[in-house]
Amino acid sequence: SQTIHQWPATLVQPVGSPLSLECTVEGTSNPNLYWYRQAAGRGLQLLFYSVGIGQISSEVPQNLSASRPQDRQFILSSKKLLLSDSGFYLCACRDGNLYEQYFGPGTRLTVT
Amino acid sequence: GQQVMQIPQYQHVQEGEDFTTYCNSSTTLSNIQWYKQRPGGHPVFLIQLVKSGEVKKQKRLTFQFGEAKKNSSLHITATQTTDVGTYFCAGRTGRRALTFGSGTRLQVQP
Numbered sequence: 001s002q003t004i005h006q007w008p009a010t011l012v013q014p015v016g017s018p019l020s021l022e023c024t025v026e027g028t029s030n031p032n033l034y035w036y037r038q039a040a041g042r043g044l045q046l047l048f049y050s051v052g053i054g055q056i057s058s059e060v061p062q063n064l065s066a067s068r069p070q071d072r073q074f075i076l077s078s079k080k081l082l083l084s085d086s087g088f089y090l091c092a093c094r095d096g097n098l099y100e101q102y103f104g105p106g107t108r109l110t111v112t
Numbered sequence: 113g114q115q116v117m118q119i120p121q122y123q124h125v126q127e128g129e130d131f132t133t134y135c136n137s138s139t140t141l142s143n144i145q146w147y148k149q150r151p152g153g154h155p156v157f158l159i160q161l162v163k164s165g166e167v168k169k170q171k172r173l174t175f176q177f178g179e180a181k182k183n184s185s186l187h188i189t190a191t192q193t194t195d196v197g198t199y200f201c202a203g204r205t206g207r208r209a210l211t212f213g214s215g216t217r218l219q220v221q222p
Contacts, residue, residue, distance in 0.1 A: 034209065043118075043214035044155070044200065059209070090154055100145065100157035101202075101210065 002027040004104035006091050012110045019064075019078040021107050023091030026072070033074040034092040034101065035066055044090070050074060086111045114139050116203045118213035126221050131188040133216035135201035143204050144177055144184045149215070150197040191220045 003026040013019060025031055035047040046059045048066035056066050063082055067075045074091060091104040115138040125131050135144065143162045147155040159168055161177035161184060168175045174187045184201055198217045202210040 032209075036212075041217070044202075044212040046209055046211070049209045057209075099143070099160050101147075101155075102157070103154040106154050 002031070002093055002095065002102045004091055004093055004102055006089075006104040006107055008107060009105065010108045010110075012112060013081050014112055015083055016080050019076070019081050019085070019109070021076040021089055021091075021109075023074040023076075023104055024072055025074075025093045028072075028093065028095045030071060030096060032094040032096060033068065034094070035074065035076050036090040036092060036103075038088040038090060038106075040087070048076070081111045083111050085109065114203070114205055114208070114211045116201060116211045116213040118201055118216050120216055121214065122217045122219070124219040124221065125191050127193060128190050131191050131195070131218055133186050133199050133201075133218075135184045135186075135203075135213050137182045137203045137211075139205055140181050141203040141205055142181075144181075145202045145204075145210065146175060146184075146186055147200045147202060147212075148197050149200065153197075155200060188218075191218070193220050193222050196220050 005024045032051050034049045036044045037047055038044050048058055050056050050068045053068055064078050089107045092101045094101045117136050119134050143160055145160045146158040148158055149155040159175050164181050165179045166177040172189045176185045198215040200215045201213045204210050
């Protein structure tokens with residue numbers, strides 16, 4: 001079965017600082033990968049998804065970018081964080097042969 | 113773009129009472145999925161519905177997909193404290209990525 005690793009679990013960063021969140025997947029190959037953001041007590045907002053190495057689709061124009069340098073690695077970045085970037089960032093994976101999405105443990109980001 | 117709305121946003125029930133959350137899409141869906149997120153945790157897949165009018169059961173949970181494939185519901189019979197969490201529906205149209213609803217947070221009073 002698939003396992004998704006995300007780190008760090010929590011992060012406090014000042015406004016204007018850069019960001020790099022990493023997600024790695026085990027137990028599958030060539031998965032679809034997703035980045036979601038969840039504001040406190042709110043729903044899941046899809047930020048980016050990728051169907052393969054170097055292929056990134058952006059769902060919402062914003063201060064963030066994503067990259068997929070390897071098949072099972074998905075990175076979320078920002079050059080300059082904003083207060084509104086605070087939230088719970090979830091990486092998710094879907095095996096192309098299955099339909100359910102598996103979520104990683106998430107990173108709770110607070111921008112101060 | 114596609115929108116998926118859920119109601120209610122929040123429900124507080126006494127243990128043993130029933131609970132229902134409703135999901136409505138602005139467009140016809142090819143399938144709908146349901147996820148549960150425990151407090152402080154990440155969403156976990158519960159089920160997928162594909163066919164018009166489909167009904168599936170998982171123990172005390174009953175999931176329905178509307179005839180027009182634009183709405184769905186999750187009903188929990190005789191809630192328990194272990195049912196606490198936020199329930200999300202997520203709809204897919206064609207090959208697009210899932211669109212998640214805003215979720216319904218369930219609190220169960222023992």
